[in-house]
Amino acid sequence: MRKLLLLSWLLLCSLMVWAAQRSSEDALSIARSFFMQSNSIATRNAADVQLVAVSSDLLNSTSTRSATNGNAFYIYNNAHSAYVIVSGDDRMKPVLGYSDNGSFITENLPVNILSWLEYYNAVYENIKNGKKVFAEPKLLIRKSFPASISPLLGEINWNQDTPYNNACPMIQGQRSVTGCVATAMAMILKYYEYPAKGTGHYFYTSNGVQYSFDYGNTTFDWNNMLPRYSGTYTVEQADAVAQLMYACGVSVEMEYSPSSSGAYSFKVGQALIDYFGYDENLGYIYREYFTSEEWMNLIKKEISEGRPVLYNGASKDVGHEFVFDGYDTQDMVHVNWGWGGVNNGYFEVASLNPSSPGIGGGTDIGGGFIYQQGMITGFQPPVATSSYTSHFYLSKLEVSKNEVTKGENFDLTITEMYNMSTTFKNGQLGLIAEKDGKQSALWNISLGNVKPNFGTKGQTFSNITVPSTLTDGTYALYLATKDSRETAWSRVRGSYGSETQFILTISGNKCILASFGGDLNLKEDLDGSVESLHNLYSGRRGDFKMLLSNKSTTSDFYGLAGVLFITADEDAQLISLAGYTQLELRPGVENKEIKISGNLISNLTEASKGIPAGDYFICPGVQWGEYVYAIGDKLTPVTVNKASGTSTLIVENARLEAKQLQVGEKLKLLADLSLSGTGNVYDKTLMAAIFAVGQGSTSNLHYTNVFIEKGQTFNLEMEIDPQIEEGNYYINLYKPELLGGYGGDPLCRLYFSVGPATGIKDEITDKDEIIIYQQPVEDVLYIHTSNTAQMISIYNLSGQELIRQKESGDKKEYSIPVSGLSAGYYIVTLQSVNGNTYRSKFIKK
Incomplete structure (x- = not known):
């Protein structure tokens, strides 16, 4: 799989997030950093930045002055050329507004500016008072599923080399591998054994070479495709699977290579519809736009309804495409990696880290396929009862006014919006107000047809109003799409923490629009600490251990986390975010240990230059929406040494x-x-x-x-x-x-x-009778079986029995403590009440 997106961090960061009320010193530091980092604003020296007003200077009425004895915002001028408005609480955006053309004049402020500042004061008051008046709309899907589903693909275990790649092109005298996208697609096509014949013809050019496939004149030889190719097989059996693999590769414009062929995952859905005749209502979605609960429910819905999930992810090395085809009672998914059965097993969705990656899988130090995750939903032959859901994503949504009266015009600006799924047909884009599950369209336009990964950028729409028919109350206000096949609007989604929807509060004729970035409160809900695992050197790799907690009982965190470096002087400048990892923190998680590695580069000031030698503070940092925030109230002092010589x-x-x-x-x-x-x-x-x-x-x-x-x-x-x-x-x-x-x-x-392995008697080896949860095993071996056990034993590979555990009662789940075992391979045997003995191998970490 090709890695499509680059990981990036915005330079505008909160420097002192660990204190909820932002002091004037903290605010000044943010203002100086903002002016320094702006390409259009020149700052000659620190004296150029002057405080000209705080919220209490400008908002004099009793109703708008802060009741919490703090400032909602600070306003700084940069000489006479620019100004910036800094928030007074670290749970708000650090920078609320700015101008690079003239200073802020406090006398005779226009009514619209005062209204804007009053809005931010109201947001500040709600945050300080802990008010929560809005619940984000959730994806409506069923939440009741079978406790577990055994792997749907069964014995289907294909790979990327011989004979699967026999029809793939030769590159400089070497046969190309099939590519993980083609192998994963092909395994699910074999599961359905559909279609009998393809549809149409397709060709493309890659690196100056044209590739083509005539789908309409190809009959797929399903009967000659073996579930696994090992040992001997006929020419017909090899040709059958090779033909299918090449058909899949051409359909997604595979870039062929003898070592690692690659294609973009977002192309798969439309290829399945256009060339293989699969259900036109299938879709493609990205993990980062759904909550953890929504995402797991979507996976379980697909698998429980008999549909294997084509899934993709990326490590720090490379992207990979694979298949989820089962799940267990612990919400671990069964992964078929497409490496001939190697590493298949149960994994957490947030930590897809096989121990020995196969062809095109990168290295075993890449950190797992935890980045840029996505999946195909509704992957099935045509079904008359299937339904379509449109899926667009949005980077930011802005309105021109934060307070309007009913019927008053305001503008709506979309920063970026793209179709993440298959082709959107003859549909509409609307601004929806939702309350108690009822959707009301304030505005809509025609979108026509939108291809996968296409959309709009930097577009403003005018003459939008709140209609007089909307009653008093609090509404979710968001963009939504509706394809010609849909009866309801589908919310355009933003990533965690992004400002892609609003809270609309209506009281009589007055309407307040407040930006909403999610329920999670970074200051109150997230906590953490970090320590360095060795001495640090400028420009060289640093290895760290972080402990992170999410104290929220309802909201999860999903985003990038790294180590923030802050200068140990009075200016406390943010220098770098070292390393990163994709992080999921479910509600209630405490002290989750995260290993972070990354080169010590000043990536928040001077890109590609090593952090200067000297003393610093470090703390955990996370990306939330557009900004990078410090987490926790503990700063750890470190020294960065100068790296020298060869x-x-x-x-x-x-x-x-x-x-x-x-x-x-x-x-x-x-x-x-x-x-x-x-x-x-x-x-x-x-x-x-x-x-x-x-x-x-x-x-x-x-x-x-x-x-x-x-x-x-x-x-x-x-x-x-x-x-x-x-x-x-x-x-x-x-x-x-x-x-x-x-x-x-x-x-x-x-x-x-x-x-050969010795010393183990001949029990029945049946992987479906003993299912081992995620490997390698740490302190406890968890197994699932369809047979009731009376005795469970663990042997080393020499046949020595190390653990024996008697069982009683009618149950299917068992746990065996193995913390006393050394790291290595072991065999677990299960003696069932019906007299049979089953065995399976596992790895102890």
């Missing part, structure tokens, strides 16, 4: 913990690493490549990050799941120039052999 890596005492393994056992590579030369630090990635003796190339690659300081010895320990059969092998350790590549002389070469 280092040479020295590898000594390289060894394997065991040179003779059994099938299924892990391999542990050990070595002592140190530095020579003038450099004082080394922070690189090392790669271990496993070859069969006599083999010239391999895709069995494993990575680890190292951080070594001059004068120290780093004890390298790489625990590798080789996933190889019996035979003789060697492992090379490299300093790869690029991830996924190896060449030149290895740092070391070590030989080992793999023999």
Whole structure:
């Protein structure tokens, strides 16, 4: 899968989010930072920025003065050329407004400016008083599902290499792999064994080469497609699956390569409709525009109704397409990764991190496919009773007036709005006021047909009014779309914290429009701390551990999190957000441990320059809407050192913990690493490549990050799941120039052999009878079985029984404490009350 979006951070940040009431010193720091970061506003020195007014200076009436003895906002002039309005509470946007053409004049303020300032004062008062008068509209779908669903794809386990890629193009003498998008699509097509024939013809050009497929004249040979291609198979069986794979690839404009073929996920839905005749009401949606509860319910709805979910995500290395085809009682989804069955198992949606990624899956240090997630809904052959839902997303929505009377015109500005799903047909865009589940359209226009990933940018609509027919009360005010196939309006969605809807409050003839970014209160609901795991060096990788909590009982957080660096001087300038990870914090989560890694770059001031050596404070930071915020009230002092010189890596005492393994056992590579030369630090990635003796190339690659300081010895320990059969092998350790590549002389070469697993008696091996929750297992092994157990035992691979647990009662879920076991492979056996014994393998972390 191609990674479509770049991760970015806005420079305008709140510097002191840990204090709810913003002090004048904090506000001044924000104002100075704003002027410094604005391309159109020049700041000669700190003295240019002067406070000219606070809310209490301008709002004199009893009804509008702050009742909480604080300032709702601060106004600063930059000499006589510009001004900025800074909020008085860190739960509001840091910058409420600004002008780059003239200073703020406090005398004889126009009525519209006063009304605008009074609105912000009212927002401030509501926040200070803890008022919550609005509930965000939720997606209406059923919430009652079967407790668990076994994997729908069953034995279908396909991959990207031979024979699946036999029809894929040759590139510089090498056969291209199918691409993960094509493999994931093809597995679900095989599940349905539909269509008999395709529809139409398609061609495209990629890197100067034209690819085409005649769908209308192709009959897919479903009967000759095997669920798994291992061992022997006929030419007809190989041709059948290869033809399907190439058909899928062409339909999404696959960019072919021998190592990793890629395509955009948003193209899949329309391709299924146009060339394979699938239900025209299927859709494509992005994770970031739905709450955690909504998203999980959508997944369970699809699977419980017999539809495998085509899902995509990205790691820090690469994107990947795969299939969700089951779920368990713990809300873990069963993932078929499209790597021939390797790593298939149950995973949390928020942490899709296979231990040994296959073809095109990047590295095992990429952090999991947790970024840019999306999925196809309604993936099925045509069904007469299916229904269509339009899905658009929006970056920001603005109105020209925050207070109007009924019938008074105001303008609506859309920053960016795009169709995230399949082609939108002959539909409308409307501004909807919703109260008690009833939708009222204030305004609408025709949108016509909108292709996937198309939309509008920077468009303003005028002459919008609140009609006299709307009664008093509080409404959700949002943009919505309605395709010609829909009977109700579908809300245009914004990401977490974005300002894409309003609270409309009507009292008589008076209408107040207040921007709404969600129910989560960052100051009150989120808490956290961070610590560095080693000494820090300018421009080099920093590794951190964060603990984060969400004290809200109703609202979740979903966004990017990193480590904020703040100067340890009186100006407290925000210098950098180091590292990032996609973070999901469900309501009530406490002290969730997050590992963060990233280069120490001044990415919030001078891009691509290392953080200057010196003393700083660090704290957790999150992206919420347009801004980056500090989380928690604890600042941790750190020192950033200067990185200097050039280092040479020295590898000594390289060894394997065991040179003779059994099938299924892990391999542990050990070595002592140190530095020579003038450099004082080394922070690189090392790669271990496993070859069969006599083999010239391999895709069995494993990575680890190292951080070594001059004068120290780093004890390298790489625990590798080789996933190889019996035979003789060697492992090379490299300093790869690029991830996924190896060449030149290895740092070391070590030989080992793999023999058959021994000592375990012949029980029935049936993966459907013992389902193990997410692997690797940590402290407790959780299993599900369709058979009632009377005894559960755990063995090592030598056949030694380590744990025996008697069971009683009629139940299907069991838990076995395994915290005392060392990391490695084990076998769990279940003796059922009907006399059968079942076994399955698991990994202990």
